[in-house]
Amino acid sequence: MSTTLLAIYNRTVLGRPIFTMVVMVLLVIFLGTHATKFRLDASADSLVLENDESLELYRSIKARYGSDDSLILTYTPQLDMFSDEVLQDINQLRSKLKKIDRVESVTTLLDVPLINSPPMTLYELSEEVITLESPKVDRELAKQEIISSPLYRNLLISPDGETTALQITFKFDEKWESLLKSRDALRTKQLENKLSVKEANLLQKISDEFDAYNALLQVQQSKDIETVRNIMDQHRKSAHLFLGGVPMIASDSIDFIRHDLLTFGIAVFVILIIILSVIFRRLHWVILAMMTCSASAMSVIGILGLLNWPVTVVSSNFVSLLLILTLSLLVHLIVRYRELHRTLANYDQRELVLETVKSKFIPCLYTSITTMVAFGSLLVSGIRPVIDFGWMMVIGIGIAQLMTFTLFPAAVVLLNKEKPTQEHDITEKLTQFLADKNKQYGRGIMLSFVLLAVLSVWGLAQLTVENRFIDYYKESTEIYQGMELIDQKLGGTTPMDVVIDAPAYFYEEEAEEEIYEEDDEFFDDEYGDAAVGITGSSYWFNSQMLGKIEEIHNYLDAFDETGKVISIATAVSLLKTLNEEILNNDFELAILYKKLPPVIKESLIEPYMSADGNQLRFSIRIFESDPSLQRGELLAEIKQGLNRDLGIDEEQIKVTGMVVLYNNMLQSLFRSQILTLGVVFVAILIMLAILFQNIRLAAIAIIPNIMAAGMVLALMGWLAIPLDMMTITIAAICIGIAVDDTIHYVHRFIDEYSQHQDYWLAAQRSHSSIGRAMYYTSLTITIGFSILVFSNFIPTIYFGLLTGFSMIAALLANMTLLPLLIIRFRPLGNQPKISV
Secondary structure (H helix, E strand, O other): OOHHHHHHHHHHHHOOHHHHHHHHHHHHHHHHHHHHHOOEOOOHHHHOOOOOHHHHHHHHHHHHHOOOOOEEEEEEEOOOOOOHHHHHHHHHHHHHHHOOOOEEEEEOOOOOOEOEOOEOOHHHHHHOOEOOOOOOOOHHHHHHHHHHOOOOEOOOEOOOOOOEEEEEEEOOOHHHHHHHHHHHHHHHHHHOOOOOHHHHHHHHHHHHHHHHHHHHHHHHHHHHHHHHHHHHHOOOOOEEEEEEOHHHHHHHHHHHHHHHHHHHHHHHHHHHHHHHHHHHOOHHHHHHHHHHHHHHHHHHHHHHHHHOOOEOOOOOOHHHHHHHHHHHHHHHHHHHHHHHHHHOOOOOHHHHHHHHHHHHHHHHHHHHHHHHHHHHHHHHOOOHHHHHHHHHHHHHHHHHHHHHOOHHHHHHHOOOOOOOOOOOOHHHHHHHHHHHHHHHOHHHHHHHHHHHHHHHHHHHHOOOOOOOHHHHEOOOOHHHHHHHHHHHHOOOOEEEEEEEEOOHHHHHHHHHOOOOOOOOHHHHHHHOHHHHHHHHOOOOOOOOOHHHHHHHHHHHHOOOOEEEEEOHHHHHHHHOOOOHHHHHOHHHHHHHHHHOOHHHHHHHHOOOEOOOOOEEEEEEEEOOOOOOOOHHHHHHHHHHHHHHOOOOOHHHEEEEOHHHHHHHHHHHHHHHHHHHHHHHHHHHHHHHHHHHOOHHHHHHHHHHHHHHHHHHHHHHHHOOOOOOOOOOHHHHHHHHHHHHHHHHHHHHHHHHHHHHOOHHHHHHHHHHOHHHHHHHHHHHHHHHHHHHHHOOEHHHHHHHHHHHHHHHHHHHHHHHHHHHHHHHHOOOOOOOOOOO
């Protein structure tokens, strides 16, 4: 800090401490008033790339064929599934669920149409649809039909007939859809840099309106799911029930986020108090440090509310992280103050605080900036929650720096000088132990790090982004148990669609053909134009192509990872029981299509074929609990196989669904973050060169940080821990905090060397001074994050453990490898080379 700025700081902050504290408290209060707008988000949209081209396809397919965002209630009765008692209980359960305001329909085995219970003709089927509740139904035949049905088996009922599913569909929200389309249309145009000022303002307005409305819907959805669970509780005496589906997962994930924010925020706060009490053994340091940490956290929460930024599973630990990062700055100030207090006993309190700020402001400023740069690497991910997390931490670190050098010093100035204390404790023994071993075994330590670097490269090569969504949750959670049951009994969990269009040449030929003359009045009156049109103009729905559809269906069903597959082939399989010959004659097939009751068309035809018969949809459920699931390989093999083995052009094939979107997100995350780390290191290298004004020293200083980040990522590779939206951020955190220690250590090393002109003495004295603060901050971060192992969200557990490991790795690298490299390459002067 320059002499002029230091003088201004002395006059304003330290010279008027009460005024400074009042201003900062008012700022915190102002920002805190916006904390009421703070909100959480765990919707499916938070798991996808914001500008993913596949997202538009996914939404268009949902709009055409219907959404897969429904609740699935699994029901395993104690008695026989088709007994009067069980069917009556299912009926009562269905009636109660239908009374929920936002529920549009509840589909159960009581509602599905039956065609062989008793066997029916096409004419009888067109006159009346039989269900389990119909007076004419044959209960025993219905049981056989439902369990053996190619449509209902593994979807509505398990093969053993012991578990059934109730599908709860919520009403379509037109306002939400309209706002979403308007927002996305403007965002797409914005990417092309074509927004006018008026359109930019409109985009902001619509985005704010959408976020607010979406937040209300999430609250309502949580209430609805709670109501569903209350209804389920009324029937648990007669059956074993689980709830599943995307809405439930989103709702429960929000509960997990809320729990982690509150529980771990408080837990980390308490742990930090304990650690500060043990380290400094002075109540006023504990109070002032936690007051400053709280001010930082409350300010950021208020800013998030003010900016309407939601907290997701990715950023659910930002409070704990911000508390710890703020405290790490404060620990450096406190340790330096106590050190100056012992050596400058004649200084008064204000002079001590000023000297502390003078020596620590620049290194702390650079540590904050480098940490911001590390978190800034998240901004290129393309995933809104990850981007928001990056911005949250960039802003949070800026707030932490502000509070650390205003609120905290102003409060310390008002205190009376404490009695000097001796700092000879276990911490100094540990840091000096490392200093002694560096001198004694320097060559061996450096060779060990070379070996670790080689092993890290091997571990990095083992990194993968393939992971199962079910592994995000503990086995004790309803989400895990529900997914596992649906996988085992009801044909898979995660939805995926394979959409196949007619070939391009078909549309060209169709455009050239003349439209059929409408002069056959008898046919028109009796069967309508659709009878001719659907088989005469459709590419897929005719006797020649039904076999091809079945071939595609069987191909998709043959994968080990795919569970239930439903398509037009499923409907054809059912309709064969009416009249197998009909399917071999286009004319009779057209009549069959025309005569099918609406309820049959709605369940068997419309969800799996476009109205013109030129596009097919194969609805597939993926076994999420399959330990061998590799999404990327599965998607590639499906596309290649359809083209290579079945002769379908690549242009005809579209694969979509949450499986695709989630895979795209993970692959993009891997590419953007791993590749961006190199850019981050270059940026930090430039900053270190500016700070130290020594490019050689900067190059040396970056090496321990590369080692620490490489070691934590390599550990993930060795332990087969996949990268995801949370664990990928560990690299940024590791770099940011490891560089903090590096800057503080090198800054102190330079000071010590300038005084004594001895590398080994500078290292020893740096270990006993700044090494103490580095040890305290690393210990604080490691212990603070260890509390996250009690989360229900597995990525949070990994986040806590791996962050702790990265801090230990960074501490060891900065206290062993860093000084040895400085001594070995002598970037500070021309002292004779010392063998290391």
